[in-house]
Amino acid sequence: MSKDRFIEIIPEIKDRLFYFDTIDSTNNYAKELARQGHRDSIVISGSQSAGKGRLGRSFTSPKDCGLYLSMLLPSPARFAIPATVLIGGCVSRALEGILSRRVEVKWVNDVILDFCKVGGILAEADSDAIIMGIGINVNTPQECFDSSMPHVSSLAIREGRQFSIPEVAAAIIGQVDQMTARLDDSAYLGDLLEHYRSRLVTLGREVKVCDSKGERIGRAVALLQDGSLEVDFGGNTEVLIFGDVSVRGIDRYI
Ligand code: BTN
Numbered sequence: 001m002s003k004d005r006f007i008e009i010i011p012e013i014k015d016r017l018f019y020f021d022t023i024d025s026t027n028n029y030a031k032e033l034a035r036q037g038h039r040d041s042i043v044i045s046g047s048q049s050a051g052k053g054r055l056g057r058s059f060t061s062p063k064d065c066g067l068y069l070s071m072l073l074p075s076p077a078r079f080a081i082p083a084t085v086l087i088g089g090c091v092s093r094a095l096e097g098i099l100s101r102r103v104e105v106k107w108v109n110d111v112i113l114d115f116c117k118v119g120g121i122l123a124e125a126d127s128d129a130i131i132m133g134i135g136i137n138v139n140t141p142q143e144c145f146d147s148s149m150p151h152v153s154s155l156a157i158r159e160g161r162q163f164s165i166p167e168v169a170a171a172i173i174g175q176v177d178q179m180t181a182r183l184d185d186s187a188y189l190g191d192l193l194e195h196y197r198s199r200l201v202t203l204g205r206e207v208k209v210c211d212s213k214g215e216r217i218g219r220a221v222a223l224l225q226d227g228s229l230e231v232d233f234g235g236n237t238e239v240l241i242f243g244d245v246s247v248r249g250i251d252r253y254i
Contacts, residue, residue: 001046001064001165009166010173013042020045022063025052027124027133030070034129040180043070044169051135053120054109055246065140066154067168071176073130078183081193083130084109084123084242085227089196090179091121091134094171099159106254107202107220107229108242111136115201115254116153134172138165151253197223201254202247207231210246220247 003019010017018041023029026043028050033041045068048061061068073083088105095103095111104112111119119136137145137154139162145152155163182188197203202220209216209231218231218238229240229247240247248254 006044006166006169009164010170013173016040016042018043022047022049024048024050025133026068026070027052027122027131030072030131030133031124031126034072034127034131037127039072039074039129041072042173044068052122052133053135054122059120059122059135060137060140060145060152061135062140062144064165065144066138067134067136067165067172069134069136069169069172071132071134071173073132073176073180074183075128076125076130077128079130080183080186081189081225082123082227082242083132084121085196086179086189086192087121087123087132087134087176089192089199090175091119091136091172092199093192093195094175095136095155095168097171098163098168099155102199104199104201105196107200107223107247108227112201112254113153113155113158115252116151116158117253118153118155118158132176136168136172138163138168193225193227202229205249205254207247207249209240210248211240 007014023045025048026045030043047063048068051059051061053059088109092103106112109121110117122133124131139156140154207220218233221232222230231238
C-alpha cells in the first residue's frame with residue numbers, strides 16, 4: 001500500500017492526509033498534530049508497532065492487512081451525542097455499504113460481524129480536538145491474532161474474500177466527514193444514534209461489567225440519549241458511562 005493508492009481512491013483527502021508505511025500509533029501522531037493546531041487531518045499507516053485499544057489494550061496492526069486510521073474531529077463541546085457513539089454508527093453504515101449486510105457494534109465501540117470483533121474505535125481528546133482512532137481488520141489472517149482472542153476476526157475471514165483497504169477507508173471517511181459537517185442537524189444525528197442503537201448487540205443481553213466496583217453480572221436494558229448504557233443488576237439499575245468500563249457476555253465475548 002502507498003499514499004498514492006489512497007489519494008487515487010480518495011482524491012479529496014489529498015491535502016489532509018498524513019501517510020506512513022509504519023508508525024507506533026496513528027492516534028499518537030494525530031495527537032501531536034492536534035497540539036500543533038491542525039484540525040481536520042487524517043493519519044493512516046500501513047502498520048503500527050504499538051497500536052492502542054481501549055483500557056490499555058493493544059490493537060494488532062500487521063502490515064497492509066488492516067485499516068489503521070486516525071481522524072481529527074472538532075472539539076468535544078460541539079458534540080451533542082458523544083463522538084465515539086456516532087463514529088460507531090458511521091463505521092457500521094460504511095461497512096454495511098461495502099458488505100451489503102448488517103454490521104453490528106458492541107457497546108461502546110467494537111465493530112462486530114458474526115459475533116466476532118473485526119474492528120475497534122479509540123477516541124481520545126487533546127488540545128480541544130477529538131482524536132478518533134479507527135482500526136478495521138480488513139484482510140488480516142487468523143494467525144496474526146493472539147490465540148487467546150478467538151473472538152477476533154477480519155472482514156476477509158468472515159466473507160471469504162479480500163477487500164481493498166483504500167476503499168474501506170473511503171467509505172468510513174465519507175461517513176465521518178458527512179457526520180462532522182452535520183453536527184448541528186439534530187434529525188441527522190438522531191438517525192445516526194438510532195442506527196447505532198439498532199446494531200447494538202449488547203442490548204437485552206446478560207453482561208459482565210468490569211469497572212472500579214469489580215466484576216458484576218447484569219442485563220443491558222437501554223442505550224440512553226447520551227450514549228451511556230443502562231444495566232439492571234438484579235433490580236438495581238445503573239447507568240454506565242464508557243470511560244473505564246468493560247462489558248462482555250457472560251461466558252463468551254458478546
Ligand atoms: C479497541 O479495540 O479497543 C480500539 C482499537 C482502536 C485501534 C485504532 S487503529 C488506529 C488508531 N491508532 C491506534 O493506536 N489505535 C486506533
